[in-house]
Amino acid sequence: xxxxxxxxxxxxPERVLHTRDALLAWECDGFTVLKSRPRAVVLPESxxxxxxxxxxxxxxxxxxxxxxxxxxxxxxxTAGADAVVVDCSRMRRVLxxxxxxxxxxxxxxxxxxxxxxxxxxxxxxxxxxxxxxSVCTIGGNLAENSGGPHCFKYGMTTDxxxxxxxxxxxGSLAHLGDPAGPRSPHGLDxxxxxxxxxxxxxxxxxITVRLCRNPxxxxxxxxxxxxxxxxxxxxxxxxxxxxxxxxxxxxxxATIRAVEASxxxxxxxxxxxxxxxVELDGPHEVVGEEAAExxxxxxxxxxxxxxxxxxxxxxxxxxxxxxxxxxxxGRIDTDLYVLDGVVPRTRLEEALTKITEIGxxxxxxxSNVFHxxxxxxxxxxxxxGRDPDATARTIAAGHEILQLCVELGGSITGEHGVGGExxxxxxxxxxxxxxxxxxxxxxxxxxDGRCNPGKVLPQRHACAEVAxxxxxxxxxxGEGAAEGGQ
Amino acid sequence: MNATEAIRERLCxxxxxxxxxxxxxxxxxxxxRADATALDLSDLREIxxxxxxxxxxxxxxxxxxxxxxxxxxxxxxxxPCLGGGTAEGTVGGLFACxxxxxxxxxxxxxxxxxxxxxxxxxxGTVFKAGARVVKSVAGFDVHKLxxxxxxxxxxxxxxxxxxxxxxxxxxxxxxxxxxEAAAFRxxxxxxxxxxxxxxxxxxxxxxxxxxxxxxxAGRAGYVTGVVQRHGLHSVSAPTSFHLDPxxxxxxxxxxxxxxxxxxxLRAVPAAATFTWLGGGRFQVALPDPGASDRLxxxxxxxxxxxxxxxxxxxxxxxxxxxxxxxARLADALKIALDPDGTLV
Numbered sequence: 001x002x003x004x005x006x007x008x009x010x011x012x013p014e015r016v017l018h019t020r021d022a023l024l025a026w027e028c029d030g031f032t033v034l035k036s037r038p039r040a041v042v043l044p045e046s047x048x049x050x051x052x053x054x055x056x057x058x059x060x061x062x063x064x065x066x067x068x069x070x071x072x073x074x075x076x077x078t079a080g081a082d083a084v085v086v087d088c089s090r091m092r093r094v095l096x097x098x099x100x101x102x103x104x105x106x107x108x109x110x111x112x113x114x115x116x117x118x119x120x121x122x123x124x125x126x127x128x129x130x131x132x133x134s135v136c137t138i139g140g141n142l143a144e145n146s147g148g149p150h151c152f153k154y155g156m157t158t159d160x161x162x163x164x165x166x167x168x169x170x171g172s173l174a175h176l177g178d179p180a181g182p183r184s185p186h187g188l189d190x191x192x193x194x195x196x197x198x199x200x201x202x203x204x205x206x207i208t209v210r211l212c213r214n215p216x217x218x219x220x221x222x223x224x225x226x227x228x229x230x231x232x233x234x235x236x237x238x239x240x241x242x243x244x245x246x247x248x249x250x251x252x253x254a255t256i257r258a259v260e261a262s263x264x265x266x267x268x269x270x271x272x273x274x275x276x277x278v279e280l281d282g283p284h285e286v287v288g289e290e291a292a293e294x295x296x297x298x299x300x301x302x303x304x305x306x307x308x309x310x311x312x313x314x315x316x317x318x319x320x321x322x323x324x325x326x327x328x329x330g331r332i333d334t335d336l337y338v339l340d341g342v343v344p345r346t347r348l349e350e351a352l353t354k355i356t357e358i359g360x361x362x363x364x365x366x367s368n369v370f371h372x373x374x375x376x377x378x379x380x381x382x383x384x385g386r387d388p389d390a391t392a393r394t395i396a397a398g399h400e401i402l403q404l405c406v407e408l409g410g411s412i413t414g415e416h417g418v419g420g421e422x423x424x425x426x427x428x429x430x431x432x433x434x435x436x437x438x439x440x441x442x443x444x445x446x447x448d449g450r451c452n453p454g455k456v457l458p459q460r461h462a463c464a465e466v467a468x469x470x471x472x473x474x475x476x477x478g479e480g481a482a483e484g485g486q
Numbered sequence: 487m488n489a490t491e492a493i494r495e496r497l498c499x500x501x502x503x504x505x506x507x508x509x510x511x512x513x514x515x516x517x518x519r520a521d522a523t524a525l526d527l528s529d530l531r532e533i534x535x536x537x538x539x540x541x542x543x544x545x546x547x548x549x550x551x552x553x554x555x556x557x558x559x560x561x562x563x564x565x566p567c568l569g570g571g572t573a574e575g576t577v578g579g580l581f582a583c584x585x586x587x588x589x590x591x592x593x594x595x596x597x598x599x600x601x602x603x604x605x606x607x608x609x610g611t612v613f614k615a616g617a618r619v620v621k622s623v624a625g626f627d628v629h630k631l632x633x634x635x636x637x638x639x640x641x642x643x644x645x646x647x648x649x650x651x652x653x654x655x656x657x658x659x660x661x662x663x664x665x666e667a668a669a670f671r672x673x674x675x676x677x678x679x680x681x682x683x684x685x686x687x688x689x690x691x692x693x694x695x696x697x698x699x700x701x702x703a704g705r706a707g708y709v710t711g712v713v714q715r716h717g718l719h720s721v722s723a724p725t726s727f728h729l730d731p732x733x734x735x736x737x738x739x740x741x742x743x744x745x746x747x748x749x750x751l752r753a754v755p756a757a758a759t760f761t762w763l764g765g766g767r768f769q770v771a772l773p774d775p776g777a778s779d780r781l782x783x784x785x786x787x788x789x790x791x792x793x794x795x796x797x798x799x800x801x802x803x804x805x806x807x808x809x810x811x812x813a814r815l816a817d818a819l820k821i822a823l824d825p826d827g828t829l830v
Contacts, residue, residue, distance in 0.1 A: 101743040174811025180741035180766035192630030242651030346539035411622035444818035
């Protein structure tokens with residue numbers, strides 16, 4: 001308990017938790033299949049305190065896991081029993097806003113949507129908008145390189161992060177990037193590789209992000225289709241025409257029905273095989289022309305019906321179903337496995353057809369809600385986690401779906417990260433040499449391997465609790481199931 | 487033999503330090519070390535894959551930018567960090583020597599457009615990073631380290647790039663002979679446009695005159711509206727965005743936020759030519775090393791950062807102080823990926 005005593009001395013007893021009951025809330029993130037109670041949780045409130053904590057952990061050779069709001073969907077911030085969670089959720093101050101330069105510097109615990117609220121009076125907003133944006137934090141977004149519906153037009157987190165103060169695993173500081181541009185003029189884009197490193201390189205304690213001007217006009221359109229193929233073809237036409245809507249989202253029938261039966265009811269037509277949600281923003285004259293073109297693509301692809309939100313309330317209603325889709329899945333079964341594969345946009349239709357076949361073959365309940373504009377699929381498997389057979393079929397179907405994404409030229413994850421969940425899927429994309437190069441980069445940041453160990457890169461000796469999910473997948477898939485490169 | 491095998495073979499055949507050469511444009515401002523073997527990759531010029539529907543492509547590192555631009559034009563696509571103009575050099579060179587930033591505020595930087603790559607370490611290890619699709623967070627983004635690395639970490643053989651639709655209409659413009667106040671008014675008015683201009687540049691010449699230049703792009707009606715609203719003077723597309731230093735002069739490149747511009751302009755010697763791009767990047771063509779040193783000393787107080795991008799001998803790369811933590815991590819990454827210091 002020596003480290004707990006030292007941490008308590010540094011932060012005070014209220015901000016160091018180490019009793020069994022107190023740690024319950026930190027035993028998992030949004031990927032609830034992977035559970036492990038950490039050794040302790042610390043709640044620093046400043047860069048100086050994070051430095052103090054990491055220096056103590058460094059001296060005691062104790063592993064640690066950075067954490068934001070815990071909304072990650074891949075088990076990234078789930079810690080082993082020997083690790084201390086450094087919870088940054090109390091670091092929630094907006095430190096600086098420059099409306100002229102359109103940048104803001106925030107602590108990592110600032111909630112994504114709170115940042116937009118803080119700058120909305122200046123007609124600005126923070127563009128990356130994960131579905132969890134009302135809860136998730138900017139620090140977590142940076143660690144995961146989070147996306148969201150509007151990243152089709154505005155880009156992922158990496159496109160909006162300009163600079164960061166980082167506390168390295170040994171407690172030393174590094175100032176990465178530059179508030180004026182995404183890469184310091186002195187050389188390497190160190191911040192570029194830090195972004196999306198899933199908390200394995202250090203802890204960003206002050207983050208400078210780019211803000212976007214609010215568009216003068218926003219239009220939200222919804223079309224329903226008799227088949228998923230028609231909806232995918234409409235997306236293909238929109239992208240091929242050079243149109244760049246702010247968002248292009250598809251929900252399939254299973255999702256529509258779950259949403260319509262839930263508190264997220266949005267008035268989607270339940271007889272449709274798919275609905276396509278399109279949001280346009282920009283100057284009035286531009287948005288008007290684009291809306292007309294997109295409506296024509298709806299018609300060309302046999303839309304059953306289409307509607308346009310004409311008031312902010314209607315717009316909120318149309319988005320309510322999309323934003324609440326994952327929550328609505330709770331009606332289908334006790335557990336939900338959210339997949340996050342990516343395919344080239346030209347292969348969406350083929351991918352969806354094959355995913356349906358995979359689901360049927362494994363006898364799992366599949367639903368799809370996805371960022372069609374980016375080819376980022378979220379096949380969701382609803383299952384009863386208490387049933388070992390259902391769990392095994394879920395794992396097998398999930399693996400096959402991600403294998404399909406890679407075979408089609410895509411990726412095993414578009415925005416949720418590898419975390420502890422996809423360790424067995426990583427070799428579908430990367431061979432041993434690829435992974436060794438990544439390991440070298442990781443060691444440059446964390447030579448001792450104490451910063452969120454056992455995540456992102458597959459390794460044989462992950463700690464027992466965190467390795468539970470990989471062990472489960474290995475048992476289902478068999479050793480060496482995931483082989484070969486992209 | 488594919489590009490990675492070709493590079494691997496050439497690396498293994500080389501002895502001592504190796505310097506990567508694309509079109510050779512870097513040699514104009516940074517001569518190679520005398521003991522370095524030149525690894526010429528300009529023959530690796532195949533556009534391996536162009537998926538116009540997905541708006542992505544895979545190209546070998548030696549593909550000339552003009553060749554890529556021509557191929558993309560056939561599908562109404564573009565690589566946005568070219569700014570819509572025709573740049574010289576190769577694709578590999580563009581990303582390796584990235585002038586650290588987009589040409590406009592909120593625009594696409596090379597970091598955003600490089601989706602992944604196939605590459606070779608100096609020891610001959612072939613590896614890949616990133617993906618071919620527009621969105622992937624699998625593994626670490628090692629490919630991002632290629633941007634601005636000057637080819638000193640590893641050699642990129644093939645690059646997977648994100649493309650964008652070419653705007654349906656565009657108009658380049660230059661409003662010159664402005665005084666400083668008028669130039670700032672126009673610059674700030676253009677920054678208020680709801681669609682960011684893909685290129686927006688402020689220039690001050692050594693005669694004290696100012697100009698605002700750029701590219702309005704989008705739908706025809708919108709572009710016409712921008713030109714009319716701001717009284718912009720139409721010109722043809724420029725061939726280069728880069729300044730050249732005068733004889734015996736030097737070129738400094740740096741970063742400054744818009745609010746620092748007035749102070750930055752006061753720090754820049756009157757005899758220098760200055761340009762600032764909306765993405766934060768600026769360039770100063772300085773008449774002599776003394777002027778460069780005075781400006782470098784003044785920049786931290788602006789605040790701005792900068793380095794000498796064109797200078798002779800050891801002066802090349804001299805700059806404002808770098809954060810020691812960032813420098814330590816950059817050194818650690820170099821040691822991790824090229825422990826023998828082969829790539830120079």
